Amino acid sequence: MAKYRPWVVCCFTLAGLICAVAIICLCISSLVDRGCPGGSFKRAAVSADSRLCSDIGRNMLQQGGSAVDGAIAALLCTSLVNPQSMGIGGGSIFTIRNKTGNVKVYNFRETVPKSFKTNLLNDCPNTFRLSTGGQWIGVPGELRGYEAVHKQYGRLPWPKLFEPTIKLAREGINMPPYLAKLMNSSIVKSHVEKSSLCEVFCNKNKKVLSTGDILTFPKLAESLETIAKQGADAFYTGKIGQDLIKDIKDAGGTLEMEDLKSFQVQVVDAWKVPLGDSQMHIPPPPAGGPLLAFILGLMKGYHLTQSSLQGHQKKTLMYHRYIEAAKFANGQKRSISDPGFSERKKADHLIDPSFIKQIRERIFSNRTHDNSYYNNVRPSSDHMGTTHVSVLDEDGLAVSATSTINQLFGGAIYSPRTGIILNNELADFCGRADTVRAGEHPPSSMTPVILESKSGGLLVIGGSGGSMITSAMALSIMNRLWLGMSLKEAIAAPIVFVDSRNNVNFEPGFDKSVIEGLRALGHKVGDWKYFLNVVNGVEKEDGCIVAISDSRKMGVSAGY
């Protein structure tokens, strides 16, 4: 029997050691695994408006993509599944936190074209109604924005992000349940059937598609394919742009090729707002971040805890104070404007502790006031629309992205040459500004935020639903941070929406006895019917990731 040479023995020992170390590592990692409760993820997650798009975003991450790759792919997908909310004919705001904790805001919402209708604001509706008409089309920023964030943070090749959506657009998707439900309402049905959107969303009898039908986007598939191959320039300087401009002109719009060519993405630092044990990073004006921070700043002073919702009296008082804060926020809406136009007001007072304290002293626990008390003199109209996607990747890159074409299907203008649905973003000036300038961003309620806690936790969250965004976000964050709810409960809890006339509107399911209590305090209850408030979020705490897509829009998150 041959003896083993010493180096062979050594080899075996070494192999044994490596084996032992590997086994210990496996044991530790499985212990860590067991630490994450069911339904949560260990590495990364995407919360988009639909399961299909969350999955597409997650697949990008699993193929080595960054959170930005995931967000772009999920949004492209959303332009098919929720085409009423966003698309490449619109714009977005991305709040991005890099691994070292630096938070930047990329604003590529639509801007006012060089030439626009004189006295545009005279066309603003006085009552709630969708603004149709070519005069409201702003310069789309979506693809320039994707290009900018992809250049900075992308890891997958640009065409890859478009692949799944091009395939779906060409082969078709089952009519998405939420879209089918929306199209089944008489207002939306006639809105679509009477407009050029009917080319995509109607059957051959010119009736809107419904559950069980297949929705295809053949023209959009072609455009997306070209953009995937040639880059955003195909849209901003090339043939797609030229075709789009022709269709916009046919629809009575004023955009020129020059407007597309000169579109620029704005990159700024996020504003940092302390919220007790957390720090919130908000997008500054023209985004709605300061309004959200203002409400939360006011509420922080009440030292809310889980017990603030226990018992009729405490619960009524909590919501009463929130409603008062929201009324003051309505009165401050006009301080949000594009800071690039220097004569405009700045909004930094909204995050100034002494201003917040001064306002809090004007909130009484036993009464409410007339609109003039809150400086709410000229109500703006309330809109709905928009989408949000939150993404957190394995490397710790976090993306909070809100994207829009403004109202439902924008202004209901479809470009037949390109398959693109156009925004009606300029309607966002209505009730919130007295003038409109070429190049200006309209004021927005969009407010994709990222919160970090002292213990290293992250919450990547944002909402949609036009002016309901601020309410939906403020209440979700209060519920999560202070009122003892899980992220799922925080988002699901019925909201109270204080509309632009300071009427108080309760989402179905809201506590009836609290409603009576609030009525008794003098609040006027409104009859708002469209609760399209939708909040999506991803949270990381103690190494586990919880991802929630709002069930109001039938959303489902994805992760691994």
Ligand SMILES: *[C@@H]1O[C@H](CO)[C@@H](O)[C@H](O)[C@H]1NC(C)=O
């Ligand atoms: C994060 O952003 C800051 C500021 O742009 C930069 O200095 C830093 O290197 C970035 N960190 C990473 C990991 O990219």
Ligand SMILES: *[C@@H]1O[C@H](CO)[C@@H](O)[C@H](O)[C@H]1NC(C)=O
């Ligand atoms: C559409 O609306 C009708 C009546 O308004 C209702 O009976 C039907 O169930 C709805 N269908 C869908 C798919 O929501």
Ligand SMILES: *[C@@H]1O[C@H](CO)[C@@H](O)[C@H](O)[C@H]1NC(C)=O
């Ligand atoms: C409300 O409370 C204030 C003190 O906080 C008091 O001065 C005032 O009389 C009260 N008003 C009503 C209507 O009870």
